[in-house]
Amino acid sequence: MSDIKKHIIEALGLTKREFQEIKDFFQPKEIKKGDYFLKEGQYVRQMGFVEKGILREFLYVNEKEVTKWFSTSGYIAVDLSAFLFDQKSKVNYQAITDVELLVISKENYNRISTRVQRWDKLDKMFLAKCFSVLESRVVSHLALSAEERYNQFFNLNPRLFNEAPLNQIASMLGMSAETLSRIRNKQSN
Template sequence: MDIAAIFSEAFQISKTHALQFADKFTPEVLPKNAFFLETGERCNRFSFIASGLVRVYAETDKKEVTQWIGDAGHFLTDVSSFLFRQPARWNIRALSDTTLWTLSYTDYLRFEAELPEWNKMEKRFVAKCFALMESRIFDFIALSAEERYERYFSMFPQHFNQVPLQYIASVLGMSAETLSRIRAKQFS
């Protein structure tokens, strides 16, 4: 996996700057069921998922709520905790053995002085996070449960063979029973 090429495309920066950026990341293996982060901790890592699956979720008084299922090709962190040094709201746990490329918070802070393109890269990352959040909010407001299912399935069909369905249902803002009903309709 050419991580520099991925960073060059993701952040729209030159290959030279992407190589400088990638050079600060170290490989890390997160075994199945291991935590990347637990609620209340401060997130000190910004990672790129090379392989595997992770679940971002929170526990409320009544239930667990899955915010996101991450797989290869996505970045992983608790944005509020990492950038603003707040205690993490989310648990982040491996659903399978997961290989990451990880940047420490200390190295992240050094980038501003060392990497001329850093502010531009950081701005793009935060903007992408915001755009994804806007898209999720729109989906919840404007789409029916069936439409949310169809959109998710078109984007992440592999999750339906690798992730417990109750987690996917939670990401989609529905009960496992509703997801099962929708899936049964799709296959009938």
């Protein structure tokens, strides 16, 4: 079984048999470094599951670019509320490496529960995990210093620091690139 199927199955909690029922709903898609999977203002008609590579989620606030998240393998790539509520995307997803995705259309997504009985439950649990990640991110901004946020995130995903530009990681952590550079320098001593 390919890695991506493992990723989907793990992330969603599907059995192999359940996945067999719906695997045709997913289309593989490749995105070249620098290209976009989703642009703000577009209707969000599909959801991506990252197999390989990294997508950067970002948006503009007061004309300034803000990196919100990096979707690596096992993560989804979608403006979730725009997808579910049929609204226009508020964010962009750009490939910062070559990326391989499995993509599912809104129509097929809505059809899953006819094939997999407990889908809505599984999907809810998946969403709850995402929710929990966001909750701890909020708390980290309420209670931690820049250096503490760096340490926390570095422990979660050390590899990303070799794969994404520092200024984008800094933005996602809510600090300037210079501050991140200095923290990192300090830590290496």
